Amino acid sequence: MTDKTVLNATHRALGARMVDFGGWDMPINYGSQIEEHHAVRRDAGMFDVSHMTVVDLHGARTREFLRHLLANNVDKLKVAGKALYSCMLDERGGVIDDLIVYFLGEEFFRLVVNAGTRAKDLAWIERQAKAFDVDVKERPEFAMIAVQGPNARAKVLGLLHEVDRPRIEQLGKFAAAAAQGPHGMPLFVARTGYTGEDGFEIIVPEADAVALWQALAAAGVAPAGLGARDTLRLEAGMNLYGQDMDESVTPWEANLGWTVALDQGRDFIGRGALEQQKAAGAPRVMVGLVLDEKGVLRHGQKVLTARGEGEILSGSFAPTLGKAIAFARIPAGEPGELRVDIRGREVPVRLVKYPFVRDGKACDGV
Amino acid sequence: MSEIPGDLKFLKSHEWARVEDDGLVRVGISDHAQGQLGDLVYVELPELGAAVTAGSGVAVVESVKAASDIYAPVSGEIVEVNELLNDKPEIINEDAFGEGWIFLVRPSDRAELDELLDAKDYEALVEDEDH
Numbered sequence: 001m002t003d004k005t006v007l008n009a010t011h012r013a014l015g016a017r018m019v020d021f022g023g024w025d026m027p028i029n030y031g032s033q034i035e036e037h038h039a040v041r042r043d044a045g046m047f048d049v050s051h052m053t054v055v056d057l058h059g060a061r062t063r064e065f066l067r068h069l070l071a072n073n074v075d076k077l078k079v080a081g082k083a084l085y086s087c088m089l090d091e092r093g094g095v096i097d098d099l100i101v102y103f104l105g106e107e108f109f110r111l112v113v114n115a116g117t118r119a120k121d122l123a124w125i126e127r128q129a130k131a132f133d134v135d136v137k138e139r140p141e142f143a144m145i146a147v148q149g150p151n152a153r154a155k156v157l158g159l160l161h162e163v164d165r166p167r168i169e170q171l172g173k174f175a176a177a178a179a180q181g182p183h184g185m186p187l188f189v190a191r192t193g194y195t196g197e198d199g200f201e202i203i204v205p206e207a208d209a210v211a212l213w214q215a216l217a218a219a220g221v222a223p224a225g226l227g228a229r230d231t232l233r234l235e236a237g238m239n240l241y242g243q244d245m246d247e248s249v250t251p252w253e254a255n256l257g258w259t260v261a262l263d264q265g266r267d268f269i270g271r272g273a274l275e276q277q278k279a280a281g282a283p284r285v286m287v288g289l290v291l292d293e294k295g296v297l298r299h300g301q302k303v304l305t306a307r308g309e310g311e312i313l314s315g316s317f318a319p320t321l322g323k324a325i326a327f328a329r330i331p332a333g334e335p336g337e338l339r340v341d342i343r344g345r346e347v348p349v350r351l352v353k354y355p356f357v358r359d360g361k362a363c364d365g366v
Numbered sequence: 367m368s369e370i371p372g373d374l375k376f377l378k379s380h381e382w383a384r385v386e387d388d389g390l391v392r393v394g395i396s397d398h399a400q401g402q403l404g405d406l407v408y409v410e411l412p413e414l415g416a417a418v419t420a421g422s423g424v425a426v427v428e429s430v431k432a433a434s435d436i437y438a439p440v441s442g443e444i445v446e447v448n449e450l451l452n453d454k455p456e457i458i459n460e461d462a463f464g465e466g467w468i469f470l471v472r473p474s475d476r477a478e479l480d481e482l483l484d485a486k487d488y489e490a491l492v493e494d495e496d497h
Contacts, residue, residue, distance in 0.1 A: 017401070032459075033430050034405045227404060231430060294408050296428045317407040317430045343426070343433075 005050035006143050006206040010213055014223055022116030024051040026226050033227035037319040040195050040232055041360045044149035045224035046216050051115035054139040054203060055125065062109050065132035066101060068268055069125065071251060073261035077103035083174045083192060086259055087251050088113075088124070089270030093277060094247035095254065097121050098239065100192060102176055112144075112201075114241050128269070143209035147221055148199035148232075150360065155219045156189070156200050159212075173198075181208070182215045194229065196236025196357055234325065235318050237288070237355030243299060244286070244313045244327055250274060252282040253329060282332060286313070288354035289326045290366055295342050297326035297349070304346065306336030320357045321366065327354075370396070370489055371463055375439065375482035377421075378491060382463065383439040383482060386470075391440050391479070394467040395427065395458065398492045403429035406455040411447040412469050418444060420478050425468055427458065436468060440478045446470035 002025040011018065016027035027048065029036060039045045057065070066074040072086035082103050088096045097117045102110040113121045126136045147156050157165050161180035168179050168189055176190035185208035190201045204212050217223065230240070239245055245254035252260075252274065260274060289312075291297050297315035304310075310330030318325045326349075330338075339346040356366045374382040380399035384392045400406065410426040418424045423435035424444070447469045450457060458466035473479070483491065 017404070028431075029404060032405055034407075227431060295410075296408055296430075296433065298433065317428070319430070 003051070005048055006209045007048045007050060007145075007213055010210055011048065011223075016223075016225060019226075021051065021226055022114075024115055026051060027223075028227045029225040030223050033225060033231070034319045036222060036224035036228035037231050039222040040149045040197055040224055040228060041320055041357075042150070044147060044152040044155050044199070044221045045228065046213070046221045047146040047148070047224050047226070047229050048143075048213075049146050049201070050143035050206075050209065052144055053113045053115060053118045053121065054142050054144070055111040055113060055122065056137045056139055057109045057111065057129070057134050058107055058137070059132065059134040060107055061132040062107055062134050065129055065134045066109060067266055068132070069128055070101065071260045071268055071270060071274070073263055073266060074101060074103065074109070075263075076261075077101070079175075080104060081171075081176045083176060083190060085174075087256055088121070089251070089268070089274070090247055091270060091273065092247075093250040093270040093273030095241070095245045095249055095251065095256075096124055096247060098241055098245070098256070098259075100190075102190070116242055141206055142203050143206045144201060144203050145209065145212060145216070146193055146195075146199065146201045146229075147216060148193045148195040148197045150197060152197065152199035152221070153191075155216065155221050156202070158219055159215050160187075160189075181212055183208075183211065185212065187212075194236075194238055195232035196238070196355060197232070197360070230314075231316050231319055234314050234316055234327070235320055235355065235357035239327070240314055249329075250277055250282065252277055253284045253286060255286040255327075284310070284329050285332050286327055286329050287335075288352045288356065289315075289328050289338065289340070289349045290321075290352050290356070291324040291326075291340070291347065291349050293347060295324060295347060297324040297340060297342075302341040303328045303330055303349075304339045304341065305330050307331035307333045312340065318356060320360070321362055325354075325356050325366075370485045372485050374463065374485055374488075375479060376485070376488035376491075377437055377439050377482060379435075379437050381437055381439050383479065385479065389473070389476075390445060391442070391471045391473050392467050393436075393439060393469050393471060395434075395436065395462055396488070396492075397462040398495075399434075400459050400462045400466070403427065403434060404431045405429055406458050409451040409455045409458070409468065411449075411451065412444045414444055414447060416444045418442060418471065420481075427455070427468075438471065439482055440471055440473045441475055442471040442473040444469050445472050
């Protein structure tokens, strides 16, 4: 039995092609995935991301608990509403999940974790929370709509109660605040996203989600499916859990070192293993690849380097660039000329720094 | 989904075959197949003059989402390929049963055509898949 978000009937009425995504019946596109991708890069698009899991943490020792649970340091969160991206690691330094944590009060933090990892995340968080007397509460009664694109914020702002508009307009990147939407519906508006464009991710009570979706559509925001979400986040250089990293991979090997805070004296889960690997040097690295000839790089293809074989992680045709791009994990060290095995043919690829696309345009060297 | 033309024969793997007036067999993928694949971004065409065997992979279509082998519905020789697809693979999305044809075969054994599904059987197969 697949789960359905509260917007399921809305997607079907729009003619969406539905697929099973981690046990959820979700729209992969509403017609053309490429057009949806361009709508987000050029104007504004919206995604139903209600399948993602919202977990609220309450208790006097919540901050102390998160210092222990997360590889990034929640002490960077000083102002209410600020958000932080972090990995949650196991004792071996393997990535259990990546998530966003919001600081909502000294005794109240909110996590948004992946849908596909919901059960194991909740089990892990609850187990770790006991020692800190922190209450872990899933919030399945919330839906979530991501509105992304250069015009996304303006279109959302137009739907907010006028007293909230200036405050939400001034919301900094990676910060969130409450606001009233159409008909006074209560919204949690975060200036975050997974596309490389500006925009908001909006948490809304399930009962109001369809009305919010319709209001956004009427404001000219194009529905976009998970297919476009995937190509957008890949162009933007953002990892996908399960494809680019999992428990068998440390943040060093997933290009997520920037999210690890090895600050003095903080004993977070996995720290020992990470320090050991850092001292010894990670055996594998994650890199960006571009294919200049025709063809498409795909998950699982073999990458040939001077140091041995690697593997394509996320790979796809990139609509903004008109060619294929990928993340790959390859042996550390000077890789030499890189080739990818595409159905028995060895095709040369270029190693590039990513993100591949920023602000709607190809980055230098891509 | 667009109407399935009655003069087409099908493989279960969603290729269509149309016998032209000159006896050559034109091959493409069904509208259902293009819909499943989503936006096509690349077509690997067979080589002109290549000998193909019924049921063997002779071309590849790639969408943003996936790569899919295209099997030959009949054995024979490739006598023409749809070069337009090199630059505009999306023609298959727009007109799978017409302008989006992929290659033309001179069949070596016309009896193989009898092994294929007719339009009605193919329609039934697609409906089964959808439910």
